[in-house]
Amino acid sequence: MAAGEGNLILGIDIGTTSVKVCLVDPNNKQVLSKQTKDTQANVPSDLGSEGNKQDVPKIISALNSCVSRLPKDQLKQVGRIGICGQMHGVMLWSNKEDKKAWDCIETYMGCRFEIPKENVSALYTWQDTRCERSFLDTLPVPQCHLPTYSGYGCATLFWITRNRPDKLERYNRAGTVQDFAVAMLCNLDHPIMSVQNAAGWGYFNTCVAEWNSDILQGASFPTHLLPHIVKSGAIAGTLDRPWYGIPSGTSVGAALGDLQCSVLATMQKPDDAVLNISTSAQLAYVMPPQFEPNIQCPAKIWDTVLSLGGQDCAVSSLRVVPTLLGERHVPEQNASILNVDPGTLGLGQVFQAVCSGLIENLYGMMPRQMLVASNIERIIGIGSALTRNKVLQKQVQEWYKLPVDFMSGGDAAMGAALAVVECQ
Structure with a gap:
């Protein structure tokens, strides 16, 4: 050959x-x-x-x-x-x-x-x-x-x-x-x-x-x-x-970016947005062609917090801002916990608040209105931190109020291969 x-x-x-x-x-x-x-x-x-x-x-x-x-x-x-x-x-x-x-x-x-x-x-x-x-x-x-x-x-x-x-x-x-x-x-x-x-x-x-x-x-x-x-x-x-x-x-x-290749390997329709939460978190969708921009280890604690965090009784006024390392656009922003009282410190409540804070942080950068204005009709959720966490999944649905499908996907290596195919 x-x-x-x-x-x-x-x-x-x-x-x-x-x-x-x-x-x-x-x-x-x-x-x-x-x-x-x-x-x-x-x-x-x-x-x-x-x-x-x-x-x-x-x-x-x-x-x-x-x-x-x-x-x-x-x-x-x-x-x-x-x-x-x-x-x-x-x-x-x-x-x-x-x-x-x-x-x-x-x-x-x-x-x-x-x-x-x-x-x-x-x-x-x-x-x-x-x-x-x-x-x-x-x-x-x-x-x-x-x-x-x-x-x-x-x-x-x-x-x-x-x-x-x-x-x-x-x-x-x-x-x-x-x-x-x-x-x-x-x-x-x-x-x-x-x-x-x-x-x-x-x-x-x-x-x-x-x-x-x-x-x-x-x-x-x-x-x-x-x-x-x-x-x-x-x-x-x-x-x-x-x-x-x-x-x-x-x-x-x-060479291409891993985020772009993850999106390419995951998207099924032009009106899909892709939410990936793993080492980091990204929410992305494809703009139209004319657009111009101005160690895994056994830990039973996960079983516990996922169970407690998913219970209705875990919902409370506790609010967690999870940006421990800041964000690129606000590197000085610290993490914080608000509305703490004796009734909001249950393990399930804290975990649920952390999950909510993670999605709220993404929502602040790319809210539902932005997706709707770009004709996005569905979010595809990928990444091990998201697909293994039912509490986090529920927060995505509650914040964005769009159809959400969670799947194993986002294989950037596969996306890199497909990119070479599509551009020939």
């Missing part, structure tokens, strides 16, 4: 806590095989709780492990690769001749990628809060529809430029971890980034698909680190060499 002529799609999702891969038959959009592995990649930050970093070699090791465990006969049939991953974060690497960011170790089934730790920075994730409001207020105003928040790639690079400038002397490339994976697979000299990930970095005008280069240069931002931009779904390159049986020359799509 010639390279790139296979009839299967490999989907990859490089998430915040794990890597997931799957092989999809594009003819019926069915998943044939899948693997997942926790990355255990978190590393201590010198900034304490304000920093959130991950070990890139561990992430790529998990990716190698997942792919290597897929059926060998199916890997030989892969004709395209789609990749997505955790959005907003940033990592730096070197592509200098004497300091390459990746090595290819030959195996009997093709190469395995290894990452010299000294040639890559840590991954500064979307959860990084080093860019406090006082720091963000010193940055130039972006020309884009999204404000810049802590954890966004450009904000983190601004912080590194001003506080760790020596780090920029060690590396000459930057991107999200999924962009790095694409560059590694295709042996790209310069990283390629889709408009989805670029929008998640800040300082990117989605209407014209360009970085705010003039604004960034005027603020002494290292613009030479910015990736080249392509449309979402575009092919970034081809597999540079065989990879666990996948032929060299196989097309690799530009």
Whole structure:
């Protein structure tokens, strides 16, 4: 079989806590095989709780492990690769001749990628809060529809430029971890980034698909680190060499955002909205084409709180604001508990109030009126934190008063595979 002529799609999702891969038959959009592995990649930050970093070699090791465990006969049939991953974060690497960011170790089934730790920075994730409001207020105003928040790639690079400038002397490339994976697979000299990930970095005008280069240069931002931009779904390159049986020359799509791919894998109709609650919580729906934006462990406590929280007697005036870490648009917002009295402190009542507070927080950012105005008729609920929690499900229904279906879905790896199929 010639390279790139296979009839299967490999989907990859490089998430915040794990890597997931799957092989999809594009003819019926069915998943044939899948693997997942926790990355255990978190590393201590010198900034304490304000920093959130991950070990890139561990992430790529998990990716190698997942792919290597897929059926060998199916890997030989892969004709395209789609990749997505955790959005907003940033990592730096070197592509200098004497300091390459990746090595290819030959195996009997093709190469395995290894990452010299000294040639890559840590991954500064979307959860990084080093860019406090006082720091963000010193940055130039972006020309884009999204404000810049802590954890966004450009904000983190601004912080590194001003506080760790020596780090920029060690590396000459930057991107999200999924962009790095694409560059590694295709042996790209310069990283390629889709408009989805670029929008998640800040300082990117989605209407014209360009970085705010003039604004960034005027603020002494290292613009030479910015990736080249392509449309979402575009092919970034081809597999540079065989990879666990996948032929060299196989097309690799530009990396996409995990949220978008989760929505793509879940939506059944244009008037569906998708609510995902897992590591984080998001509510999303697809805008029309003409739109332009201005460790699981046994714990019986869960059985108890789910039971008590679902009882009618648990309903009370107790109110919980659950934003312990704030929100991007209000990072200074703290968590709080209101209306506390001797009659509202039952375990079931507290749990019910926490669940209500979680959905109320989402509702404040995207209320029912916004969904209705966009002709949304149904919410599809996904994510383990939602599909396993009947109390949380009830709160979704009570707050939004729309038909809600809860299902196992949101497979971002599958969505990444489907995105490559649909854009051919």
